[in-house]
Amino acid sequence: MQGMAVTPQVEASQAAPKKYQFDFGEGPVEKGFTGVSATTRYNEKMGYGFNTPENMKNVTAAGTGVASDAVQFLAFGTKSENTFNVDLPNGLYEVTVTLGDTARASVAAEGVFQLINMTGNAATDTFQIPITDNQLNLLVTEGKVGTNFTLSAIEIKKLSKHAVMKPTIYIGGDSTVCNYYPLANSLQAGWGQLLPEFVDTETYQIRNMASGGQIARGFRDDGQLEAILKYIKPGDYFLLQLGINDTNPKNMTTEAEFKEIMRDMVRQVKDKGAMVILSTPQGRATDFNSDNVHNSENRWYRHSILALAKEEKVPLVDLNVLSSTYFTSIGPEASGKLYMPGDSLHPNREGARQLAQIVADDLNRQGFEGFMSR
The missing domain is CATH 2.60.120.430 (Galactose-binding lectin)
Known part of the structure; x- marks a missing residue:
């Protein structure tokens, strides 16, 4: 003070x-x-x-x-x-x-x-x-x-009068996850922005701490994780999805470095008694093969995220595979309409809504309270 x-x-x-x-x-x-x-x-x-x-x-x-x-x-x-x-x-x-x-x-x-x-x-x-x-x-x-x-x-x-926040879902991530403004009608959106549509918000509040261009080291070291650690408590969730920007050579993060930074964040949040849930990023709109099957399993350091979840015994939403299943079901043309014009990576508002629904469906299937399935 x-x-x-x-x-x-x-x-x-x-x-x-x-x-x-x-x-x-x-x-x-x-x-x-x-x-x-x-x-x-x-x-x-x-x-x-x-x-x-x-x-x-x-x-x-x-x-x-x-x-x-x-x-x-x-x-x-x-x-x-x-x-x-x-x-x-x-x-x-x-x-x-x-x-x-x-x-x-x-x-x-x-x-x-x-x-x-x-x-x-x-x-x-x-x-x-x-x-x-x-x-x-x-x-x-x-x-x-x-x-x-x-x-x-x-x-x-x-x-x-009680200085305690109600159960909270904290979200960490990059431009495919973060908020865009105006929140109610932005053309571009991240799935974290639309997740409240599929959460029991009478019980849980959502704090989306994701930001565009973010990498694991930046999220950990530049203040976003610090804010979460200040408030997170038993009964809260921390959904963490990174990797897209970490794979960009300009960010100079090897896959091994990425995995250990993510492990450090997982352990710090677990030490607060909260539930950490890892997520893999969805692929590009163009990740279809000649048979119109969408697959992006080798993108974004996904294999290290899967390995980390297993090693640290934390839940995983394999959004990469789950979204590919959905994109395959609707086909390349309809999938492309879920991304921003001329952009194969960033979802538009409806694309973010579909990804948020996929995340909530999977968490509901895994038995986590507060997430509503279709």
């Missing part, structure tokens, strides 16, 4: 509101929101503000309403002290973030990533977070270096 809240304020929090709304920038403030300028410094009396406003800047934004203006973070990084702080009674909260104009940005809070690679102006997403020190510390940070990291609005709703 970077801006200490005074004890009397915490004690008085029994009557505190269950919802907080902040509209950032120097433009008109939306009804029901509290206006916050880049110059608003945190103080104990207000209970909110920027920790270091000298590292903030008011900017315009192309959206409407709360998204018509924003603040820009001039200092950033998950460990940066240039945060927006809000005093909150301890408990579990739901935080909805609306960005300003930015190509790709991530949201961090409490020193770790919360949302990964939000793309496009006025992108909006929501996450749950347990507050245990009476204060939320949030900032917008790297999705893509060189772009502006901006924030238009946040809405904070208290869910429970």
Whole structure:
């Protein structure tokens, strides 16, 4: 916690509101929101503000309403002290973030990533977070270096006085798995983005920490695994699918190195008491032979993923083979329509939906709770 809240304020929090709304920038403030300028410094009396406003800047934004203006973070990084702080009674909260104009940005809070690679102006997403020190510390940070990291609005709703997240399905992966924005109607999608359609979301929340272009070493070392390890607990799942980008020579990851990095992540999560489930990536739209049979079993370090699952005694979704069976059943032309135009690797929204359904079907078949079969 970077801006200490005074004890009397915490004690008085029994009557505190269950919802907080902040509209950032120097433009008109939306009804029901509290206006916050880049110059608003945190103080104990207000209970909110920027920790270091000298590292903030008011900017315009192309959206409407709360998204018509924003603040820009001039200092950033998950460990940066240039945060927006809000005093909150301890408990579990739901935080909805609306960005300003930015190509790709991530949201961090409490020193770790919360949302990964939000793309496009006025992108909006929501996450749950347990507050245990009476204060939320949030900032917008790297999705893509060189772009502006901006924030238009946040809405904070208290869910429970107990600072424990409900059972959670964490997902790790690359561009075939990650979220694309707007979440509700993006043309491109990853199967992790569509998985909520096939999960009992009354019982489980889904945290998709996958990101485009990711490799095993990057996921482990650059903050995504750190965020998962901070919160994951017994009763949670961690679905991990990597390998596509690791096979690219530019990433200089041998198959043996890939396998050991994946093993390290598996063991770290198992040590937290959560269930790790490995997945193999689906193939390309063009992986059909002359008999119109789809097969991509030799792609993406798949054999090492299978071996690792066996050695570490963790469940496996062989999405590579399962998706090939599906693609073969519908044929090359229909399979091609499940990928982005002119792209044989990345699924479109319907393709991601089909892959998510295949993953959920297989997990349901294996007896895992929360996954709905067709």
